[in-house]
């Protein structure tokens with residue numbers, strides 16, 4: 001279970017004089033639940049995900065995942081927690097440029113303590129229509145192709161908590177539907193918790209439960 005309570009994130013602005021504070025919603029996500037995350041641009045979806053990933057420490061509030069207080073861990077402890085529990089599809093696919101597609105995927109699995117065979121990587125890539133891309137480098141792929149690889153890189157870890165930040169933003173309708181099918185199939189099969197942020201109504205309608213973020217007036 002994921003428990004999020006009274007989160008406030010403050011970003012320093014300019015010379016540290018002014019601070020922008022975001023108040024994020026409190027919620028509880030049970031095991032096996034998948035929620036859509038909605039809200040206008042700038043409402044804090046990515047900020048919330050960065051907090052849940054332990055990449056950003058909220059100024060105030062509490063995050064607990066499976067009884068572990070993420071907000072109470074040190075940075076090395078958070079890194080270890082991420083390795084074992086988290087899958088993250090970033091809004092901008094962050095593949096390592098000097099590794100091939102297959103090596104990016106293999107490294108991600110390894111950081112979660114798992115081994116992904118060449119066969120498994122090929123099968124996963126085939127599921128997103130990229131059967132022969134394992135030996136290519138990220139720069140040799142289009143934006144949408146990189147996003148599909150980023151999706152495989154997140155699920156090959158078999159995470160407990162899967163965060164997908166606009167996972168279909170640069171995909172055509174067919175591949176967008178395909179990624180959503182795979183995301184939800186993985187979620188149903190693994191029983192993980194899934195949060196998926198998207199502006200796309202076709203994505204949001206696949207989620208029965210929603211978390212709505214509001215943009216605060218400056």
Ligand SMILES: Nc1ncnc2c1ncn2[C@@H]1O[C@H](COP(=O)(O)OP(=O)(O)OP(=O)(O)O)[C@@H](O)[C@H]1O
Pocket residue numbers: 011012013020022039040041042043044045046047048091
């Ligand atoms: N590193 C940062 N420093 C200062 N302000 C930031 C930083 N990151 C985000 N913000 C601000 O926090 C607010 C929320 O940003 P965030 O990226 O979480 O929004 P979002 O809901 O993901 O938007 P989008 O739909 O465009 O991706 C915005 O006003 C943004 O300018």
Ligand SMILES: [Mg+2]
Pocket residue numbers: 045046047091165
């Ligand atoms: Mg965002």
